[in-house]
Amino acid sequence: MMMIPITKPSEALTCREFVELVTDYLEGALTPLLQDQFEFHLSICEGCQIYVEQMRQTLKFLGQLNEAAIPTEGKEKLLATFRAWKQTLPNKAP
Numbered sequence: 001m002m003m004i005p006i007t008k009p010s011e012a013l014t015c016r017e018f019v020e021l022v023t024d025y026l027e028g029a030l031t032p033l034l035q036d037q038f039e040f041h042l043s044i045c046e047g048c049q050i051y052v053e054q055m056r057q058t059l060k061f062l063g064q065l066n067e068a069a070i071p072t073e074g075k076e077k078l079l080a081t082f083r084a085w086k087q088t089l090p091n092k093a094p
């Protein structure tokens, strides 16, 4: 019985597989083997170079958003406004 190899040579990483790994790569979560395959593909594929750059910018942007997320004070105000608004709702039975 023939065994089908699960691991592929590094040059076999497709763009589709690459794209699925980008987030992990940017988070430094890839195994050394996968990272090698990833960086190899990155070095030969211009389309994926652009994609990674876009992802990097997006993650940076999202990171800034998270850090600058609604400050506690603003959140309290928002919640207070929401509570006040809820109280003004007519509370009659159907």
Ligand SMILES: [Zn+2]
Residues within 6 Å of the ligand: 014, 015, 018, 041, 045, 046, 047, 048
């Ligand atoms: Zn590619």
